[in-house]
Amino acid sequence: MYLFLIKFQQVSHYQERTEKDCLNCGTIVEGLYCHKCGQENVVPKETFWGLLTHFVYDITHFDGKFFSTVKYLVSKPGFLSLEFIKGRRASYLHPIRMYVFTSAFFFVIFFTLYNAKTLVPSEKEKNTQQREKLLAAKENLQENFSTGLDSSERIASSKVILDLDRELAILDKKRGSLTEEPMIEYDSAKAEGLNFGKTSLNYKSVLAYKRMQLELPKDKRDGWIKKAFMTRILAAVEAGEKQGERAFVTGFINNLMHSFPKMLFVSLPLFALLLHLLYGRRKDLLYSDHAVFTIHLYCATFILLLWIFGLEYLYDISGWLIVEIVRLVSVFGIFHYLYKGMRRFYGQSRGKTIAKFLLLNMLSFFMMVLLLTIFTMISASQISPDGSH
Incomplete structure (x- = not known):
């Protein structure tokens, strides 16, 4: 059966060339694949049927790896990370590809279920x-x-x-x-007024801020970074006055929600750094090994959150109490998953793992609060006076 599968894979690929020089790098090939660059030594021209069968093979090959990876990812926390650092990688999807796929799928579902208009009703x-x-x-x-x-x-x-x-x-x-979207009267004369307070946040408009900057000596003016940030913040304030409270809040929340993928991506190397610091005595582990563990953790979290979203939807349409109980248990399951993953991947005693687990959660909480604060400020500054973002 194994030989048949190998033969099927070869047949489903392009026709092998009789020449033995690799078309990509020129190396003499011994077998079907070039040992230097990995390219197949096949005829460049191919029939439509050959192209179609090759496409089907690639899709099913990816699916087979994906589902086997998901199975171990969910059922055995830390196992895939151990397999990866031990060099056993061919049977599983690469962590980076797994992260890209699961995060993309997760945020498609997330933004479908939750958006600024539903969170901020009129x-x-x-x-x-x-x-x-x-x-x-x-x-x-x-x-x-x-x-x-x-x-x-x-x-x-x-x-x-x-x-x-x-x-x-x-x-x-x-x-x-009530109208569909009540508007607030915008007093342009008031907005153009100057307020020469002690802090630059007392300005009432972008125009007032720019005028004040021109009045100040060059050595007292804000730097270009602060100037750009203040301009965006004041523009956002003006946008809120022009459009009304709901329109401004909706734009702000929309910006913030679409910052979540970026925030998680930024948090990933920082979370890996926390693990690197907590397990600094493990000289056999590189920073990249902690990063692999973090990627697998994030992928599993995306899958568990999708499961929780599904339970929440099922509870909304059914009202079954058992569904709500399972959903609440699943929320705590995310933390249990982290603990089990740390226990298996790092191999330390239960006591040390619990202590580092608690410390890791505390440090990561402060890290996420800091990142959320930064991205909240960026989201507020990205709302333009016309309400777009």
Whole structure:
């Protein structure tokens, strides 16, 4: 069977050349592949059928590696990282390719489920949501009212129903006066005013900031980095005044959410550095080995988060309590995965692993808070006066 698979793979590739010089580097080839550059010694021209079968082989070969890698990645934390540093790599997907694939798939799902418009509802949407809650409460009270309540409970329920009716009337009146996106009056004369405070954050507009910079001596003016940052921040403030609170907040959250892939990518080498510092006495491990472990950890986290998103969606449509319990357990499962991975990959005792696990989580928390702060400031500065980003 093994020989048949080898033969099938060779047949599914291009036709082998009779000449033995590699077309890529000129090396004399002994066999089907060049031992110097790895290129197949095959005829450059190929039929459509040969091209199609080669494509199918590459896809199924990738799928086979991907699913076997995912199986070990999820079920045996730290195992793939150990395999990689031991040189056993041919049977599994490369960590970098695994990260690119899983992160891309994760963020496609993430941005589909969560976006700025759903996280920041308009006044009309808030009104509608509040009205639905009041109606549900009223229907529930009316249902209980007709089923076996004593006189005192009936009186109390009838008063609550009247209160709910008043609230609904107020909401309906407010709903009729709401536009889809209320705008805030923008006072351009006020925005152009100067406020010569002690700090540059007291400026009310980009124009005011630029005027003040021109008035200052050259040695007192802000550097180009601070000037660029202040210009973007003040432009964002003006955008908020022009568009209204929701439009500004929506643009800010949209920018911040789309910064998450970059933030995670930046955090990856920093997390690996924390591991390198915690296990500094392990001279047999290089920084790149810690990076491989971190990449596998991030890939597994993406997969576990997708599982959690799926459970959350299932709970929303079913309301089953068991689904919510499994979801909460899965959240803690991410931390359990990290502990088991550290235990297997680094091979230390349970006590040392727990101590380093707690320290790693504490340090990584501060690291993520710092990165979130930096990317939040960048997101705010990237909102232009016209509301685009």
